[in-house]
Amino acid sequence: MDTASPFSRVIAIVLDSAGIGELPDAARYGDEGSNTIGNIAAAVPLSLPTLRAFGLGRVVPLDASTPPQAVAAYGRMAEQSPGKDSVTGHWEIAGLVLDRPFPVFPNGFPPDVISAFEARIGRAVLGNVVASGTAIIDELGPQHVATGLPIVYTSADSVFQIAAHEDIVPVATLYEWCEAAFDIVARGHGVGRVIARPFVGSPGAFKRTSNRRDFALTPHAPTLLDRLHDAGITVAAVGKVDDLFAGRGITSAVHTASDDEGMNEVERLLGAVTRGLIFANLVDFDTLYGHRNDVEGYAANLERFDARLATLLPLLRDDDLLIITADHGNDPTTPSTDHSREYVPVFAFGAHVRARDLGTRYTFADLGQTVADVFGVGPLDHGTSFLQEIAL
Numbered sequence: 102m103d104t105a106s107p108f109s110r111v112i113a114i115v116l117d118s119a120g121i122g123e124l125p126d127a128a129r130y131g132d133e134g135s136n137t138i139g140n141i142a143a144a145v146p147l148s149l150p151t152l153r154a155f156g157l158g159r160v161v162p163l164d165a166s167t168p169p170q171a172v173a174a175y176g177r178m179a180e181q182s183p184g185k186d187s188v189t190g191h192w193e194i195a196g197l198v199l200d201r202p203f204p205v206f207p208n209g210f211p212p213d214v215i216s217a218f219e220a221r222i223g224r225a226v227l228g229n230v231v232a233s234g235t236a237i238i239d240e241l242g243p244q245h246v247a248t249g250l251p252i253v254y255t256s257a258d259s260v261f262q263i264a265a266h267e268d269i270v271p272v273a274t275l276y277e278w279c280e281a282a283f284d285i286v287a288r289g290h291g292v293g294r295v296i297a298r299p300f301v302g303s304p305g306a307f308k309r310t311s312n313r314r315d316f317a318l319t320p321h322a323p324t325l326l327d328r329l330h331d332a333g334i335t336v337a338a339v340g341k342v343d344d345l346f347a348g349r350g351i352t353s354a355v356h357t358a359s360d361d362e363g364m365n366e367v368e369r370l371l372g373a374v375t376r377g378l379i380f381a382n383l384v385d386f387d388t389l390y391g392h393r394n395d396v397e398g399y400a401a402n403l404e405r406f407d408a409r410l411a412t413l414l415p416l417l418r419d420d421d422l423l424i425i426t427a428d429h430g431n432d433p434t435t436p437s438t439d440h441s442r443e444y445v446p447v448f449a450f451g452a453h454v455r456a457r458d459l460g461t462r463y464t465f466a467d468l469g470q471t472v473a474d475v476f477g478v479g480p481l482d483h484g485t486s487f488l489q490e491i492a493l
Contacts, residue, residue: 106475107453107492108422112367112379113472115194115342116406117187118387120430120443121161124179127442130257132185132430135441136161137391138403140434145400149407151414155425155448159458173450174491176459178426178467181483185440186258188293188317190428191345191382195324196469196481203259203293203318207231210255214286218253221281226253233438234298234309235393238264243304245269251278252298257439259293261286264309267299272312275299283316293318311358313388315344325469326350326380328478335377339366342382352377360385360402364409371416378472382428391431392438399433419452422475426468453493462487 120137127133134140141147142163149157156175158168182189182199189199209229219225227241232254241252245266252264261282265275279295286292295316300309320327326336327350335352340363343354357363360383370379383406390399410425417423430443447459447468462468466484473479474486 105477106488107420108451108475109376109420110374110379110418111377111422111424111472111475112371112417113194113381113424113426113468114367115191115382116386116425116427117382117384118391118429118431118440119403119427119446120432120441121177121427121446122444124442124444130185130442131437132441132443135430135432135435135443137399137430137432137441137443138446139163140432141396141400141403144396144434147400148404151407151411152403152425152448155450156456157446157448160446171456173448174454174457174459174487176447176462177444178447178462178465179444180429180442181464181466184259185429185442186260186293187341187382187387187428188259188345190445190465191342192320192324193465193483194426194428194468195320195326195346196466196473196483197320197322197324198464198466198483204291205257205259206255207257210253210261210286214290215253217285218282221285222251222278224250226251228252228254231255231257233392234262234264238298238300238307238309239305242266242300242307246304251275257437259291260296261292261294262296262298264298264300266307267301267310267312270299272297272299276314279314279316287316287318291318314356315341317345317347319347319349322482324350325473325478325481326378328473328481329378329476332476332478334476334478335374337370337374337377337379339363339370339379339381341384342380345382360406361409364406364413368413368416387431387440391433391440394433394435394438396433414450417451421451422454423450424448424468424472425450426465428465449487449491454491455493457490459487459490
């Protein structure tokens with residue numbers, strides 16, 4: 102254990118898209134009024150006893166009742182990087198703040214990009230539009246099944262997405278197509294991610310599978326994960342964390358098929374990692390509910406996570422620091438199905454954590470700077486550690 106820190110292990114869990122209110126510049130992104138958890142709470146009564154105890158009701162209104170005394174340190178964090186996607190959010194959490202956004206393509210990708218991709222894979226593509234992933238699969242899935250032509254689409258984020266039916270295009274082939282697209286749009290044009298979107302089923306009942314894979318740019322500068330890895334400190338990634346950092350700074354990684362499986366892996370790693378960072382992303386909030394404007398589904402997933410969090414707490418050691426946060430918003434109550442530019446919550450819990458209000462943090466990088474402080478691998482280029490504010 103680092104002598105300056107009472108912690109030898111950090112468990113950081115990112116609730117993908119669980120924002121708590123619009124940032125001051127939200128209007129630039131068309132996200133006025135977005136408040137993912139707050140608006141869900143206004144629409145659906147939420148039973149979140151563990152997160153309420155952590156202080157959730159003190160950072161976002163949940164109902165008219167007085168929030169209970171918090172048992173964790175609680176606050177909210179603003180994003181300084183331009184953008185509102187998972188790569189940008191996770192990189193900033195790890196201490197890397199972007200000075201310019203990844204490029205987006207609100208009218209689809211230029212003809213030369215599509216032509217280059219078609220030449221690489223030896224066939225034409227369908228789509229090349231901005232679309233909801235489930236909607237475009239419903240719309241173009243039958244034509245794809247009949248022709249074998251992949252469905253290409255993008256969103257408000259910097260992303261090139263390729264959807265294909267697993268019975269028509271083997272998943273391994275889809276990944277090869279994504280690698281070809283990555284070479285063209287990521288290395289060639291700076292697009293943040295290429296995402297494989299395999300699906301199964303028949304027309305009218307198509308369903309995306311857990312074989313999704315993200316191909317992300319490599320961070321252009323060292324992150325918290327690099328600092329930890331270089332110091333010989335374990336970084337265990339759960340969910341899409343490994344993809345978002347292009348594998349850099351990761352000691353071990355496991356991809357998961359659901360948030361429940363993600364929490365299973367976190368619990369497993371508590372028995373396997375004696376010192377280091379367990380860094381998990383729970384993506385169902387975003388993929389299954391935020392992007393589909395499923396308010397009730399999102400609410401139910403929050404309640405499922407709250408229950409899993411309650412079972413996780415007794416497994417923590419006295420020298421553990423548990424951090425819960427998010428990477429952006431995705432308010433399912435708004436007409437948009439895209440991410441939203443929001444504050445994110447930050448909670449810190451442990452036997453040696455002082456329960457207190459952390460206020461509004463200037464940048465997500467405060468989290469990364471705190472973890473760097475825990476392990477003595479800082480300072481990072483961005484962020485202000487709150488370790489001394491919380492450590493008992």
